[in-house]
Amino acid sequence: MKTPDTLRAVLARIDGRGYKAYEDIRGEYDFGSYRLTVDYVQPDPFAPPSQIIARLSQAEAGFPPGLFSNAVRRTALEDFLARRFHELSGRSRPGSRGTGRSGLISIDGPPQEVIRRTAVLVGEAAVEARFVVGLPARGRTVLGRQAAAIFFDEIPYLVEKALVWRHLDAAAAARHVDAVEDAAFIRDGLRERRLVAFVADGAILPRASGVDDRPLAGRDVVAFRSPDALRVEFRTPHRGAVTGMGVPEGVTLVVGGGYHGKSTLLNAVEKGVYDHLPGDGRELVVTDPLAVKIRAEDGRFVEKVDISPFITNLPFGRDTRSFSTADASGSTSQAANIMEALEAGARLLLIDEDTSATNFMIRDARMQRLVSKDREPITPFIDKVRQLHRDLGVSTILVMGGAGDYFEVADTVIMMDEYLPKDVTAEARRIAAEGGTGRAFEGGERFGAVRPRRPLPESLDASRGRREASVAAKGLHAIAFGRSTIDLSFVEQLVDISQTRAVGDIILHAARRCLDGSRTLAEALALVERDLREKGMDILSPYRRGDYAMPRMLEVAAAINRLRTLRCA
Numbered sequence: 001m002k003t004p005d006t007l008r009a010v011l012a013r014i015d016g017r018g019y020k021a022y023e024d025i026r027g028e029y030d031f032g033s034y035r036l037t038v039d040y041v042q043p044d045p046f047a048p049p050s051q052i053i054a055r056l057s058q059a060e061a062g063f064p065p066g067l068f069s070n071a072v073r074r075t076a077l078e079d080f081l082a083r084r085f086h087e088l089s090g091r092s093r094p095g096s097r098g099t100g101r102s103g104l105i106s107i108d109g110p111p112q113e114v115i116r117r118t119a120v121l122v123g124e125a126a127v128e129a130r131f132v133v134g135l136p137a138r139g140r141t142v143l144g145r146q147a148a149a150i151f152f153d154e155i156p157y158l159v160e161k162a163l164v165w166r167h168l169d170a171a172a173a174a175r176h177v178d179a180v181e182d183a184a185f186i187r188d189g190l191r192e193r194r195l196v197a198f199v200a201d202g203a204i205l206p207r208a209s210g211v212d213d214r215p216l217a218g219r220d221v222v223a224f225r226s227p228d229a230l231r232v233e234f235r236t237p238h239r240g241a242v243t244g245m246g247v248p249e250g251v252t253l254v255v256g257g258g259y260h261g262k263s264t265l266l267n268a269v270e271k272g273v274y275d276h277l278p279g280d281g282r283e284l285v286v287t288d289p290l291a292v293k294i295r296a297e298d299g300r301f302v303e304k305v306d307i308s309p310f311i312t313n314l315p316f317g318r319d320t321r322s323f324s325t326a327d328a329s330g331s332t333s334q335a336a337n338i339m340e341a342l343e344a345g346a347r348l349l350l351i352d353e354d355t356s357a358t359n360f361m362i363r364d365a366r367m368q369r370l371v372s373k374d375r376e377p378i379t380p381f382i383d384k385v386r387q388l389h390r391d392l393g394v395s396t397i398l399v400m401g402g403a404g405d406y407f408e409v410a411d412t413v414i415m416m417d418e419y420l421p422k423d424v425t426a427e428a429r430r431i432a433a434e435g436g437t438g439r440a441f442e443g444g445e446r447f448g449a450v451r452p453r454r455p456l457p458e459s460l461d462a463s464r465g466r467r468e469a470s471v472a473a474k475g476l477h478a479i480a481f482g483r484s485t486i487d488l489s490f491v492e493q494l495v496d497i498s499q500t501r502a503v504g505d506i507i508l509h510a511a512r513r514c515l516d517g518s519r520t521l522a523e524a525l526a527l528v529e530r531d532l533r534e535k536g537m538d539i540l541s542p543y544r545r546g547d548y549a550m551p552r553m554l555e556v557a558a559a560i561n562r563l564r565t566l567r568c569a
């Protein structure tokens with residue numbers, strides 16, 4: 001290992017030389033209280049910045065073991081430290097010390113969600129931060145003194161303030177870790193209580209705006225308050241008793257006038273598969289971890305999905321037990337989204353009328369009379385939702401302000417009224433009993449089969465030109481995978497581009513290591529998940545990245561399903 005004096009000498013020597021000379025600083029340096037590794041050096045000041053790792057032994061960092069005594073607490077502590085590092089490094093701006101990215105010091109910035117990531121890693125022996133630095137230059141000329149300021153002033157300051165326990169706010173760290181553990185505790189307890197979601201009294205659900213995920217602020221914000229009939233209590237390890245609305249298993253309908261907060265509630269439940277930081281407003285909005293948002297997605301690609309529970313007798317006798325298309329319709333895309341989610345292990349479907357195909361959701365009495373069943377390929381969701389729960393144990397929460405026919409199939413009906421929920425189950429039942437809908441039930445006795453598919457690994461082809469594998473996240477909702485682009489615009493439960501990045505590399509890992517043409521998609525993803533849990537996300541990359549965040553295997557499946565080269569046996 002090299003000494004800091006070596007680094008200082010190299011920076012002095014290469015000062016004023018061409019940018020390539022920065023290659024000479026690659027290596028490991030012993031800074032006394034921590035070890036600094038320059039893992040990757042950018043080729044020019046405009047290129048993606050250089051990768052740096054700072055590693056402190058716990059003897060230096062001094063974190064109380066209780067703060068990372070289990071996987072949930074560890075992830076929360078790592079998240080807390082990454083946020084602190086991010087906040088402190090926020091003052092360094094690209095361009096502040098020269099051309100291009102010169103002067104940037106940046107760590108992967110977490111969203112409102114607390115997710116396992118690789119930016120900061122806490123272990124029994126050491127604490128590690130992985131960040132990037134824009135090595136300073138004027139034009140393409142090395143600015144050695146500016147670089148020295150980064151390595152000898154700024155990084156030591158960040159390491160000290162963000163990674164050494166005695167410089168951190170102990171109370172804030174405990175609050176962060178405890179809040180996350182309370183949410184995880186409730187999530188673990190849902191199934192035993194036969195609940196699929198929990199929304200705490202006092203939760204703030206609306207967001208600042210469509211592009212700002214922080215809580216909506218102001219006097220007009222209505223805090224959540226459970227209807228008495230649905231109120232449940234959890235005794236959490238840190239906060240003690242917490243009350244809120246428990247959404248029971250089965251079929252739950254969310255009704256109410258337009259603009260009364262229905263979609264806002266559903267969106268919060270969608271994100272409740274993740275933990276949130278204290279102060280987010282949704283830190284105790286908790287959902288079954290296998291909940292999947294389902295929507296229509298016309299134009300999407302579909303490979304050999306059995307959509308026959310919902311769609312049969314397509315024109316020209318197209319087979320819907322192995323349905324493929326490069327351009328699905330609204331209804332077939334929604335059916336495929338459901339069947340794929342079930343194949344990947346979903347236990348709760350979340351559906352909003354705003355983003356559903358009407359003809360997939362409902363076929364009313366009049367339409368049934370005009371268009372006979374043998375001329376309509378679609379069995380609407382209303383005629384399958386009960387069997388879905390009875391046969392497969394899969395629950396549904398459905399926002400439906402426009403079709404009261406659903407009263408007949410709902411176990412629970414919640415009305416959003418000026419942003420507050422009311423339990424209107426009894427009233428909805430009474431209305432349903434008074435006069436039938438006049439509809440004929442079209443769904444049959446059973447839901448039907450969920451047929452597992454066996455993806456062919458060679459079809460997940462990431463090659464591009466001379467490169468064997470070229471995979472990159474292009475924003476939160478797209479992955480460049482080889483010569484294809486995977487469009488994830490409608491995969492709404494991705495929350496962080498670092499998850500998207502991981503999804504791309506997980507697909508590659510699955511294709512190389514887990515899929516063999518005879519394994520099913522679900523089996524392969526279970527293997528991937530175990531690998532990631534046991535060995536960490538570093539298995540996804542040839543070098544140690546600081547910009548991965550853990551996706552759910554449900555989103556990985558969603559991405560594989562949208563890769564247009566996918567072929568199944």
Ligand code: ADP
Binds near residue numbers: 256260265
């Ligand atoms: P719906 O789906 O019933 O038509 P939305 O959920 O889209 O209604 O909500 C309509 C608007 O009300 C949104 O702009 C949202 O931010 C706001 N809103 C939702 N819930 C609340 C609340 N609890 N307090 C204040 N504003 C809210």
Ligand code: MG
Binds near residue numbers: 262354
């Ligand atoms: Mg809505």
